Amino acid sequence: MPLENEDRPSDSPYVHRVWRSHASGVARMTSIATSNWELVFWEHHGRVHAAVRGPETTALSVEVPDGSESFGITFACGTSMPHLPPARLVDSALESPHATATTFMLRGDEWLIPDFEGAEQFVARLVREGVVVRDPLVDDVVAGGMPDVGTRSVQRRVAAATGLTQGSIRQIERARQAAILLGEGAAPLDVTNRLGYYDQPHLARSLQRFIGRTATELHRQDAAEEPLSLLYKIDAAADS
Known part of the structure; x- marks a missing residue:
């Protein structure tokens, strides 16, 4: 396989997923597009890199160094770093100015690079040191909850914590769910109706923008196509 991916959910309220x-x-x-930001570490030809990668609002074709090993912590919506405004990270990445085989720089301090099993312990330390904070309302709203605050307050808090609008997050997550269903063999019309797209052209535009694939390509899973970045099941489909 050209890309061998492994991922797991997390019991930390700050972490959405851990992958390698x-x-x-x-x-x-x-x-593919994603509404979450990540801390990513990768090694290629003996050199280690570390970066904060922000949410991505469109699918992009990117280079993959052959033989590289990558590890990432995908943070939950509502989790952010006060010293890096989320809006600054959207569709961009900030690489650590210095990384070794065991350490990297974040917020001007040196940190030990975590591993796949110890991601939560590392994040807990970031929280204790105030590098990472969380607005639980945002995670609840993105999951479909009904907050006890006004709509404008919700919009401000979602934007402050994620750099995205609530509508953008829903569109991205719905496209991800559609891609998974199509990859499992669901018919485009069934996916259109199930996820609340207006019609099949609406589904097609969403897939092209956020996943970079047509429904036919996802259904066929053509090995000749570029491999997709991590595509995992989510708990519930996003609203329209």
Whole structure:
């Protein structure tokens, strides 16, 4: 396989998912849109890199160094770093100015690079040191909850914590769910009706923008296509 991915959910309210990947014999992949920011670490030819990668609002074709090993912590919606305004991170990444085989720089301090099993302990330390904070209302709203505050307050808090609007997050997560259903063999019309798209052209535009694939390509799972970045099941489909 060109990309060997492993991922797991997390019991930390600050962490959405933890993943790792190995690339072999692949030059490019399609990085699908995501509403979450990540801390990402990768090693290639003996050199270690670390970066904060923000939410991505469109699918992009990106280079993949052959033989590289990657590890990432995907943070929950509502979790942010006060020293890096979320709006600054959307569709961009900030690489650590210095990284070694065991350490990297974040907020001007040196941190030990965590591993796949110890991600939650690392994040707990970030929380204790005030590097990472969380607005639980945002995570609840994104999951479909009904907050006891006004709509404008919700909009401000979602934007402050994620850099995105609530509508953008829903569109991205709905496209992810559609891609999973199509990959499992669901018919485009069924996916259109199930997820509340207006019609199949609406579904097609969403898939092209956020996933970089057509419904036919997802259904066929053509091995000749660029591999997709991590695509995992979510608990519930997003609203329209």
